[in-house]
Amino acid sequence: MWSRSQLSVRGRIDRWRGKSWVVLQCAVAASVAWWIAADLIGHETPFFAPIAAVVSLGTSYGQRLRRVVEVTLGVAIGVFVADILVAGIGSGGWQIGLIVLLSMSTALLLDAGQLFVTQAAVQSIVVAALMPDAGGAFLRWTDALIGGAVALVAAMIVPAAPLRxxxxxxxxxARKIAALLRAASDVMIDGEVAPALELLADARATDRMIRELQSAAEEGMSVVSSSPFRVRHREGLRQMVELVDPLDRALRSTRVLVRQTSIAAYRHRPVPSSYALVAADLAAAAEAVADELAADRLASAARDTVLAVGAATGRVERSEILTAEAILAQLRAIVADLLMVTGxxxxxxxxxxxxxR
Known part of the structure; x- marks a missing residue:
């Protein structure tokens, strides 16, 4: 229990560290938006400026420019519509309902996205509940635009972390694929059921790694698309993003291999020792691929190593046991997938x- 708690705390700290730049960026943007609206322009209480800045930036880099535009316009429309209507009909339960209806309808008629529509509704509620003074519509509307403008500038300033x-x-x-292959090789040799089942559970828990890879790829492309300071990284990042699909295939093929290996161990089906050697060599090849990727290089330098393992799959003996043949087929599939990772x-x-053979 204590160990699990420690892991949870460590995970939360790591999550905070990963988002620390975004949190700092939101804090600075909120402060700057307030300063511009209050001190430079002279608005008395420009609370919509920091609200628009923070909501526009959010806590992720993905689709930031689109989010900035949608939130800014959504806030501006919600504030503007609510200010005008409250000045005419006052504030109350039915008035808020009418204001939300008109704000969301206006946003939808403008063919806006979901975030745009939601912000129009939320900010109109805030204005209606606060019962603004008559004539304050333009001030709050410009506050929202100021916050959005600050967020737009801040969105262009991003650290290198999302690119890495x-x-x-x-x-x-790739390293996880290598680890699973090494463990599968050991199971093929030992034939022990307990390690095989543990390995199977480990392999089945790898779906999140692909989701994280896809998320990282999307976030990285969003960064180079939104920041003029990171345009030079676009081509290299695009090449890295193209590896998502073959890596996904390789990991899926490895999971199938692990499942077949576990079945062989559970049913006490012998697996030729040469298959275990191929799996171990393939693990080393996957590790070489991982080293190239970690060094921010395409994995083409590891291609010969993977090809050598592929050649070995054509020389090993065949088995009359169906499970063993399935293992060999999966080893060959993983080789093909890793070759795709090499380009x-x-x-x-x-x-x-x-x-x-």
Whole structure:
């Protein structure tokens, strides 16, 4: 229990560290938006300026520019509509309902996104509940635009971390494939059921790694699309993003291999020792791929290592046991997937494998 609690605390701290730049950015943007609206322009209580800035930036880098535009316009429309209506009909239960109806309808008629529509409704409620003074509509509307403008500038200033995350996560996936292959090789040799079942549970828990890789790739592309200071990284990041699909395939193939290996151990089906050696060599090849990715290079330098393992799959003996044959087939599938990670096309990778003996 204590160990699990420690892991939970450590995970939360790591999460905070990963978002610390965004949190700091939101804090600075809120402060700057207030300062511009209050001190430079002279608005008395420009609370919509920091609200628009913080909501626009959010806590992720994904689609920031679109979010800034949607939130800014949504806040501006909600504030403007609510200010005008409250000045005419006052504030109360039915008035708030009418204001939300008109604000959301206006946003929808403008063909806005969900965030735009939601912000229009939320900010109109805030204005209606606060019962603004007559004539304050323009001030609050400009406050929202100020906050959005500050967020727009802040969105262009991003650290290098989101650009590193795709390759770091890609390397982590490749290393996980290597670890699963090494463990599968041990199970093929020992045939022990308990380690096989533990390995199977470990393999089944890897879905999150691909989701994290996809998220990192999307976030990285959003950064280079939104920040003019990171445009030079676009091509390299695009090449890294293209590895998401083959890495996903390789990890899925590895999970199938682990399942077949576990079945062989559970049913006491012998697996040729040469298959275990191929799995171990393939683990080393996957580790070489991971090293290249971690060094921010394409994995083409590891291609010969993967090809050597592929050649070995054509020389090993065949088995009359169906489970063992399935293991060999999956080893060959993983080789093809890793060749795609090194930059080969799908047909080229498949053709690079020699026919089984």
């Amino acid at each position: 995350r795709p390759r770091e996560q890609a390397a982590a996936v 080969m096309g799908q047909l080229e990778a498949t053709d690079a494998l020699p026919p089984p």
